[in-house]
Amino acid sequence: MRQQILILCLATPDLGSPVLAWSFYDGTGRATGMSGDSDKPPFPSVLAAMKEGWRVMQFPMLMPRAAGHEHETSHLRFEYVLERMVQA
């Protein structure tokens, strides 16, 4: 068995909110994604991916914004890591 990782960045911390960004890393070596290789997310939300058998491995921590830097933006904040195990 090999692990496949799906990373979904959502609009809000709600697992049913829309996917804004996505990545796919394939431990089988067959189909790993790369930048710009698709125009539409594989699922509309984390919840939709769960319904297809993907397991949520990691939730984003909901951290308050640093004092004095409340308006700064950088990484996408609501990043969920999902996995599924498949035959090698």
Next chain:
Amino acid sequence: MTTTDTRHLLDSKQVATFVARGFLRFDEIVPRTLCEEALAEIAAGARPSHYQAKRGEPASRWPGQPLDEVWPDSVGLAAIVHSPAIAGIIQSLVGPRAIYDHHYAHAIEPNQRWSQPWHADAIVDPRTAFDIQLFFFFQDTPRAMGGTMILPGSHLRRVNESDVARYQNFVGQMPTVCNAGTLLVCHHGIWHCGQPNITPTRRVMLKLRLNPSVPQRLLWNTADLGDTAISGILGSPEPWHGNEARLEVVNRIKLWRHLTGDARFDVDYWLTRLENQAG
């Protein structure tokens, strides 16, 4: 080159679009004859970047010098950046006598299926002042050839170079598919990545980074500065902004205030509300 002819300067709505989205696109702004001249110059290595120059060669001393002094001639790349249309764009964003930072011809070889990870150039940059990066596409560039993919509205995010390399795709990402002579003018912070070239032809994208020479205050044709469309431009989110769309608008308002000197400018009262210290 400094132009005093306002016809070649950007207008306020264009600069607002640059502030909001982090780039402006000019299709076929470089004539094909000059594209061919530039490609020949690149192929011959006739205008090396300072990275490529040997110690003591003039190019090794170019960074930090005025562009006009670095490239005083009128052939190839110099002819392009000194053309009135492009000189006007440069002057509108970084002022007369823009400072040369660096240039480099990025080549993607034929049948290159590897895709460059997302990144922002240089290092994390907390300035309000900004540099511009000119991305020139001197060849017809269909999707099969790339071209450089950019993420509109990513330029004000504070990340360090390849911090964003784990992301692969975004809603609203934009590959540069264009005809020869197309120019993207980008804020230095924009996230971008080179795309695979599955054609049998080598693809070249020439990037030129320029620094401001003066405070970036009302450098463009400001005749339309009061246009009510500007608020709408600055207030339009990108589809990948999600819950942070309003923060992006606030950061655009701050940059627009910096560029115009109008400390009270606002969009939908977002900043004015926070600036009320009564009580």
